[in-house]
Amino acid sequence: MIYLDYAATTPLDSRVFDAMLPYFTENFGNPSSTHRYGQKAEAAVETARETIAGILNCRPDELIFTSCGSESDNLALRGVALARRKQSGANRILTARAEHHAVSKTAERLEKEDGFQVEWLPLDEFGRVTAQAVEQALSADTALVSVMYSNNEIGTINPICQIAEICRKYAVPLHTDAVQAAAYLPVDVEALGVDLLSLGAHKFYGPKGIGALYIRKGTPIQSILTGGGQEFGLRAGTHNVPLIVGLAEALRLAHVERPQRVAHLLPLRDAIIATVQETIPDVRLTGHPTERVPNHASFVFKGVDGNLLINLLDAAGFACSSGSACKTGNPQPSEVLTSLGLPREWALGSLRVTLGLGTTSEDVQAFLQTLPEVVEKARELSVPR
Numbered sequence: 001m002i003y004l005d006y007a008a009t010t011p012l013d014s015r016v017f018d019a020m021l022p023y024f025t026e027n028f029g030n031p032s033s034t035h036r037y038g039q040k041a042e043a044a045v046e047t048a049r050e051t052i053a054g055i056l057n058c059r060p061d062e063l064i065f066t067s068c069g070s071e072s073d074n075l076a077l078r079g080v081a082l083a084r085r086k087q088s089g090a091n092r093i094l095t096a097r098a099e100h101h102a103v104s105k106t107a108e109r110l111e112k113e114d115g116f117q118v119e120w121l122p123l124d125e126f127g128r129v130t131a132q133a134v135e136q137a138l139s140a141d142t143a144l145v146s147v148m149y150s151n152n153e154i155g156t157i158n159p160i161c162q163i164a165e166i167c168r169k170y171a172v173p174l175h176t177d178a179v180q181a182a183a184y185l186p187v188d189v190e191a192l193g194v195d196l197l198s199l200g201a202h203k204f205y206g207p208k209g210i211g212a213l214y215i216r217k218g219t220p221i222q223s224i225l226t227g228g229g230q231e232f233g234l235r236a237g238t239h240n241v242p243l244i245v246g247l248a249e250a251l252r253l254a255h256v257e258r259p260q261r262v263a264h265l266l267p268l269r270d271a272i273i274a275t276v277q278e279t280i281p282d283v284r285l286t287g288h289p290t291e292r293v294p295n296h297a298s299f300v301f302k303g304v305d306g307n308l309l310i311n312l313l314d315a316a317g318f319a320c321s322s323g324s325a326c327k328t329g330n331p332q333p334s335e336v337l338t339s340l341g342l343p344r345e346w347a348l349g350s351l352r353v354t355l356g357l358g359t360t361s362e363d364v365q366a367f368l369q370t371l372p373e374v375v376e377k378a379r380e381l382s383v384p385r
């Protein structure tokens, strides 16, 4: 079996596992306790916070730990929207249909149940949100803008720096979901100019169930989880010390090994993008041809049932995805693909191939040899819908 679904999740790096281990067993203390068990655990949490802050180029007290990327997105949207409205009456949220559901569903809920007005930013043909689109939509009553750094389904990288410049001009906080991007793109919050940034460890060889949120000093935000005063009063709950240690070590490794990782992946990705388009009829690349994360290739095949294609590939020994992992089994075309203007008979036939540190060029060759016949078979078996 060859795993080509690294955008859904990555295996835990054994070096990260080793760093985490002692905090499951002998160093089990609660960081909120004042005795030495607590102090040791607290030191591990604060060291992890400093490591991450160094990579994000922020202050340690601008970073809080959460349970996952989704929770970071929820806190960013809900926490800032509610606090901004209280402070200034601003009640509009600008975001896009291409966002991960952790952002788009949260925005919908804020609209339905909390009286916010959500404006969906238009996308260009590559699935990008442009700075001009943000500038056109911004107004004095915008509470928050949320635009993802790179897209999990189509790999496209958004022009976050330019969007941040516009948001700064209008003094509106900008959140970016960097859960997918952090594996391969720099996450320097000063260079990006963002006010909030979400991370999730399992997308970059860290453990599942741990995330972080960067919150620029002075950004209005309120907690969405009530309880203890952990994380500067913004996120109640006893710290998950081993997972926090794992998040920091995984991000540190992603940061120091980034050049080698990118150099390994880029030629493999580009071989897939070129060969699939050469060898298979009625196929389109989705997302941007070059402004995309280095491990990500995504396509739509006309007249193919995407879920059937994934099952046939699985039977042939390849684990791929038809888009976001959360949508598997859903017969509706992805909102991301339909918002790019793709007709239904194309959008239903989506395939996402995402590579990782374990991917070899032999894996890629084997995949490229198998894919054309699998697509043909899927086309024959697909009932037009």
Ligand SMILES: *Cc1c(COP(=O)(O)O)cnc(C)c1O
Binding pocket: 007, 067, 068, 069, 070, 071, 073, 100, 102, 148, 150, 151, 152, 177, 178, 179, 180, 200, 201, 202, 203, 209, 210, 211
């Ligand atoms: C995976 C992912 C999330 C959700 O992160 P979890 O840690 O799985 O909750 C959010 N946004 C993007 C872009 C993702 O790829």
